[in-house]
Amino acid sequence: MSWMVVALAFLEFLFRPMAVHGQAIRFQPQGARAVGQGNAFAAQADDPSAIHYNPAGLTQVQGVQSVLGTSLVGGSVTFKGPTGIDSRGDLNGSVSWPPPGTFYLSANLASIGLPRLSSVTAGIGLLSPFGLNTRYPLDGPFNTVVTSAALPLLAIKPTIAYKINDQLSVGVSADIYTFASFLGEGHGEQRQISGGALGIPAGASIELNGSGTGAGVTASLLYTPMRNDTGKTIMSIGLVYRSQAIVPLNGSLLVNGTKFADGSADLVLPQIATGALAIWPVRTSEREWKVELDVEYVGWSLHRNFDVRLIGGTTIPQPRQWKNVPVIGLGTEHTWLNPQWLPNWEVSVRSGYTYTGDPIPDRTFNPGTISLPAHTLSLGVGFLCTGAGQFLGVIPCSGKSALWPKGIGLDLAYQEWFYESRTVVGNLNPTVDGTYHALVHVGTFSLRYLF
Numbered sequence: 001m002s003w004m005v006v007a008l009a010f011l012e013f014l015f016r017p018m019a020v021h022g023q024a025i026r027f028q029p030q031g032a033r034a035v036g037q038g039n040a041f042a043a044q045a046d047d048p049s050a051i052h053y054n055p056a057g058l059t060q061v062q063g064v065q066s067v068l069g070t071s072l073v074g075g076s077v078t079f080k081g082p083t084g085i086d087s088r089g090d091l092n093g094s095v096s097w098p099p100p101g102t103f104y105l106s107a108n109l110a111s112i113g114l115p116r117l118s119s120v121t122a123g124i125g126l127l128s129p130f131g132l133n134t135r136y137p138l139d140g141p142f143n144t145v146v147t148s149a150a151l152p153l154l155a156i157k158p159t160i161a162y163k164i165n166d167q168l169s170v171g172v173s174a175d176i177y178t179f180a181s182f183l184g185e186g187h188g189e190q191r192q193i194s195g196g197a198l199g200i201p202a203g204a205s206i207e208l209n210g211s212g213t214g215a216g217v218t219a220s221l222l223y224t225p226m227r228n229d230t231g232k233t234i235m236s237i238g239l240v241y242r243s244q245a246i247v248p249l250n251g252s253l254l255v256n257g258t259k260f261a262d263g264s265a266d267l268v269l270p271q272i273a274t275g276a277l278a279i280w281p282v283r284t285s286e287r288e289w290k291v292e293l294d295v296e297y298v299g300w301s302l303h304r305n306f307d308v309r310l311i312g313g314t315t316i317p318q319p320r321q322w323k324n325v326p327v328i329g330l331g332t333e334h335t336w337l338n339p340q341w342l343p344n345w346e347v348s349v350r351s352g353y354t355y356t357g358d359p360i361p362d363r364t365f366n367p368g369t370i371s372l373p374a375h376t377l378s379l380g381v382g383f384l385c386t387g388a389g390q391f392l393g394v395i396p397c398s399g400k401s402a403l404w405p406k407g408i409g410l411d412l413a414y415q416e417w418f419y420e421s422r423t424v425v426g427n428l429n430p431t432v433d434g435t436y437h438a439l440v441h442v443g444t445f446s447l448r449y450l451f
Contacts, residue, residue, distance in 0.1 A: 024300065024322065024359055024371045025130050025151060026270075030102050032069055032411035032446035036380015037331025038352020040292040043238035043278035044333075045222065047448060048104035051125035051159045054238045054276070055171025056222040058121040058161035062450075063111040063406070069446030070101040075417070077134070077370050081141055081434040089136040089367065091440070092150075102127045102446070106159075119164075125157040130177070130269055134368055142367060142431040144195040149368035151188040153177055153247070157218070167225060173218045177247050177269065179211040187211035187251055188267070190368055198314065200255050208308055208316075210251030210265060216243040232283045238276040238294075244302050245269040253310060263310040265318075271299040288335045296327040300359035319364050319428070325357030331378070344389030344397065350380035350413070362424045365432060372419040372438055380413035384448070409448030416441050 031049030034041035041049070045057025048067045073096045077089040106123035114120075135148040156178065161171035179186050189209040196202035219241050226235035247267040253260045278292040300322040308316040331352030339347065354376040360369070385397035386407040398406045417440040427433050 036350030040331030075440030210249030216245030
């Protein structure tokens with residue numbers, strides 16, 4: 001299909017190293033509809049981004065649909081040491097470039113010629129739920145700890161969902177984490193200046209890099225115990241469990257650009273349990289209003305160390321000892337269905353709030369994976385054009401050809417991350433001790449196609 005060719009042509013542009021913010025190496029925005037609601041979407045999950053937020057929700061997605069999106073991320077981190085030394089880092093530029101992206105594709109099996117399997121919906125997602133891209137001055141106060149860090153990790157999520165009955169659906173996805181040559185440099189890396197250890201001259205440029213593939217699984221359910229007289233859901237409950245995943249990294253230690261030794265390390269990604277409740281106080285043929293609360297428990301305590309094992313028996317210790325933290329999201333969406341002032345369209349406005357806990361203790365804090373308690377405010381709008389409507393006033397939203405969509409949607413969202421200031425004391429490397437401030441803003445857009 002031509003839309004599939006276009007989508008794949010954008011993948012190299014979309015899936016790139018991302019700016020770290022929020023919670024350690026986790027990047028929570030993975031779809032503009034959810035982003036506009038503070039990522040509170042696991043109980044709604046009614047578009048192809050359900051592949052990430054709640055795979056069971058795919059049973060609500062009719063026909064064949066796809067979502068293609070990206071995020072523009074900007075912000076800064078400032079540091080002030082106990083002696084008054086200042087420094088400033090950024091997210092690899094005023095706007096992190098190239099930006100992170102998402103691609104989702106789902107199909108109800110009845111819509112592709114398998115009517116007996118109408119209760120089954122399959123999909124695949126390509127996204128970057130974990131990653132980072134930060135940099136600091138080469139002559140900064142903690143340059144022996146980090147001057148830059150990047151983790152262009154790609155997640156591939158083949159997904160299947162099954163509708164047991166009108167109230168209950170279940171879903172499962174394989175979570176394959178890997179690197180690709182078209183993503184940045186195709187590996188994770190951390191750069192720093194040598195302090196004179198391991199026989200490396202003080203002042204030399206050091207790079208640790210590595211790549212590999214690991215896997216986990218996501219299992220979920222969607223329960224809809226209450227519906228109105230027209231059969232529309234007015235209450236839904238989502239439960240999602242994402243397993244721990246270990247990505248074995250193999251790479252090199254470079255000194256001044258020359259290989260010093262080969263090495264390996266294990267990147268441990270957390271298990272995450274999510275509970276979500278969505279209620280529609282209003283759901284009629286003219287408009288809908290939803291309110292949702294999502295609560296996550298993120299098991300970062302599994303990430304105990306990131307030690308680098310060099311060939312020959314030497315180990316570069318990088319203790320982590322992170323802790324488990326909550327993430328709480330509250331979001332709302334109000335939608336006008338085929339309003340008189342814009343026939344053949346659905347128009348939505350969204351807002352949300354998210355609290356994100358900080359998993360990293362002072363002792364093992366590393367500015368390369370900056371993490372501070374955060375309060376996020378979100379705003380969003382959405383437009384879905386069907387029938388006789390025209391997208392952007394010129395493009396027909398529906399066509400008779402199988403190659404032309406039956407609907408086109410555009411979703412836009414903006415998030416501002418307000419971080420609590422943090423003073424680090426007693427770090428394993430005293431140069432890191434000091435006070436950190438950060439501010440991050442994210443603009444996200446998604447295009448949605450209904451076939």
